[in-house]
Amino acid sequence: PVGRRFVKESLAMVRALSAGAKPSFLKKMVSGGKAAYEDVEGLTVSLGVIYALLLPTAMNLQNVGFDDGVQSKNFMLMLCTQPDFRSYVVETMTDPSTGDVGSYAPEAFDWNVTLGRGMVLNTKTILESDSSVWKWDGGHPEALYKCGEVKEIAATARALHEQFPKWRSDAYALMNPEVPLWSDHLSAMTSFGMCIFMSGLLGSLMLYISLSLSSGREDESGKTLERWNSLGFPILGLNLAFLMAAIIVLLFANDAYSESQDPFFLRSSRM
Numbered sequence: 001p002v003g004r005r006f007v008k009e010s011l012a013m014v015r016a017l018s019a020g021a022k023p024s025f026l027k028k029m030v031s032g033g034k035a036a037y038e039d040v041e042g043l044t045v046s047l048g049v050i051y052a053l054l055l056p057t058a059m060n061l062q063n064v065g066f067d068d069g070v071q072s073k074n075f076m077l078m079l080c081t082q083p084d085f086r087s088y089v090v091e092t093m094t095d096p097s098t099g100d101v102g103s104y105a106p107e108a109f110d111w112n113v114t115l116g117r118g119m120v121l122n123t124k125t126i127l128e129s130d131s132s133v134w135k136w137d138g139g140h141p142e143a144l145y146k147c148g149e150v151k152e153i154a155a156t157a158r159a160l161h162e163q164f165p166k167w168r169s170d171a172y173a174l175m176n177p178e179v180p181l182w183s184d185h186l187s188a189m190t191s192f193g194m195c196i197f198m199s200g201l202l203g204s205l206m207l208y209i210s211l212s213l214s215s216g217r218e219d220e221s222g223k224t225l226e227r228w229n230s231l232g233f234p235i236l237g238l239n240l241a242f243l244m245a246a247i248i249v250l251l252f253a254n255d256a257y258s259e260s261q262d263p264f265f266l267r268s269s270r271m
Contacts, residue, residue, distance in 0.1 A: 036222060036225055037211075037216050037217050037225050040211065040216075040225065040228075040229065040232070040233070040236075041208075041211060043236065044204060044207050044208050044211060044236060045204075045208060047200070047204045047236070047239055047240060047243060048201060048204030048205060048208060050243060051197055051200045051201040051204055051243065051246075052201060054197060054246070054247070054250065055194075055197045055198070055201060057250065058190060058193045058194050058197050058246075058250055058253075059194065061190050061193075061250070061253055061254060061257055062187070062190035062191065062194055064257070065183060065186045065187055065190055065257060066183055069260040069261040069262075070182055070183050070186060070257070070260045071166065071169075071183070072157075072158075072161050072260070072263070073144065073182035073183075073259075073260045074169065074173070074181045074182050074183055075157060075160075075161045075164070075169055076144060076147070076148060076153075076154075076157040076161070076182075077141060077143070077144050077147075077180060077181060077182050078169065078172070078173070078179060078181075079127070079153070079156070079157055079160075080134070080136050080139065080143055080144060080147035080148070080153065081136055081137060081138060081139045081140075081143055081147075081179070081180055082137070082176075082179055083134065083137050084176075085172055085179070086127045086128075086134070087127075088168075088172060089127060089160065089164055090124060090127050090128065092164065092165070092168060093109040093111075093124075093160075093163065093164065094109070094124075109163065111123050111124035111125075113155070113159045115155075121152065121155055121156065121159070123156045123159055123160055126152050126153065126156040127156065133150065133152070133153070134147075134153075135147075139180070140180055141180045141181070141182055141184070141185035143180075144182065154263075158263055182256075182260060185256060186253060186256045186257055186260070189249055189252055189253035189256065190253045192249055193246055193249040193250050193253055196242055196245055196246035196249065197246050199242060200239055200242040200243055200246060203235065203238075203239045203242070204239060207232060207235060207236060207239070210228070210232065211228060211232065214228050216228055
């Protein structure tokens with residue numbers, strides 16, 4: 001009921017403001033009175049409840065942003081933007097003395113991936129290709145979209161990710177902090193969203209405490225609530241704007257995470 005009331009009142013306010021008029025309930029809340037106090041209180045509580053409901057979603061998204069799916073996108077992004085990393089992959093997988101290839105004895109890594117009907121993808125050839133294939137060297141995380149649309153690159157990254165030692169990818173990224181990572185891209189959005197959600201939740205709590213401690217409920221003349229509204233109502237509107245911004249950030253963060261879990265998200269039929 002609280003959520004439905006909040007949505008109904010918000011839509012009414014948006015429609016009225018777009019028509020150049022003040023909605024009646026807005027006039028009533030600003031002018032004060034017992035009914036106005038209940039409206040202000042309900043709107044404040046509704047905002048706090050929505051913040052509280054969405055905060056666990058943002059928190060969970062922040063906590064799962066380093067799983068295997070995200071790490072696979074990190075690997076592809078480093079291949080797409082770092083020529084030194086591509087050379088490092090070739091060097092590591094070619095030299096059997098590294099001990100990374102083969103379970104119990106050094107053995108040469110087979111770069112050829114058979115794809116049926118006589119098709120063979122030579123992943124080493126793709127890695128050693130020039131800028132005609134790798135056009136995004138030094139790019140930002142968004143370079144993953146265009147890079148991953150190249151089917152040979154997408155297949156090469158998928159084939160090598162399972163074979164290349166993860167600790168070597170991690171060590172390379174740690175030694176080269178300027179390297180863009182999909183996990184950094186996702187973490188930046190989730191952290192920003194968490195900050196907005198926490199700020200909004202605390203703001204709603206402080207507004208509710210302030211409103212409850214005032215004598216606006218007992219003052220039937222509405223003067224106390226009118227004075228409270230002079231400062232509280234603009235803050236309430238700002239809190240609503242924060243909520244909309246947080247939802248938009250959460251939408252983009254969730255989209256980035258969902259893409260990391262799907263190796264086929266860059267197929268042309270799904271863009």
